[in-house]
Amino acid sequence: MTDTELRVSKIQDGTVIDHIPGGTALHVLAVLGIDGSGGEEVSIGMNVPSDRLGRKDIVKVEDRELSADEVDVLSLIAPQASINIIRGYEVSEKSRVSRPTEVVGVLSCPNVNCITTGDEPVDSVFDVLDDGVRCRYCDTIVRDDVASLIEST
Ligand SMILES: [Zn+2]
Structure with a gap:
């Protein structure tokens, strides 16, 4: 099990967005309309070493599953991102973003x-x-x- 998988498995319910370009996690939060005022539990890893991207960001949001619209916009700023929906500590759905038209x-x-x-x-x-x-x-x-x-x- 890799480091990343360990981190992912710690969340109970919510969404883990992985393979975000290094340094752009705050833009991702802006896309999701998350600024902390809603009381969401959010964890951010910035500039984590990544085989695929060199450096990447990771965002974990508890008790929140992304809508299709949010995923569409996410694809514009993080085209390589992968989205893991977590339910009961397990990865329930794993998908890559795709660019909308x-x-x-x-x-x-x-x-x-x-x-x-x-x-x-x-x-x-x-x-x-x-x-x-x-x-x-x-x-x-x-x-x-x-x-x-x-x-x-
Ligand atoms: Zn215009």
Whole structure:
């Protein structure tokens, strides 16, 4: 049993997100809308040595299972992440994230003149490209820092 498996097995019920790019765990928490105010028990391992990624982050959230929407957005900032749903100390489901074709209402457009950033109640829609995301309303493309577009909750 590896070190990682040991750490994973300690959680009773919840979600373990593994193979997050090193140093981006806080973005993952932002995606999940977790800032500590909800009282969730959250453990974060940052820059843990990893064979596959060199350095990786691990996030464990007790008593929380990720929704499909959350997994979609997660895939944009942590495309190699693996998600372990834990029930009764056992890994009940294990999956890799997959990239969605679009994300709705989660990212905010960086273009201040975009209709989605005004007062109109328009949900943002971004098409997912191979190397970034594109606003469907104004065609603004963001490649490098998708995580910065995540709407604060
Ligand atoms: Zn836009």
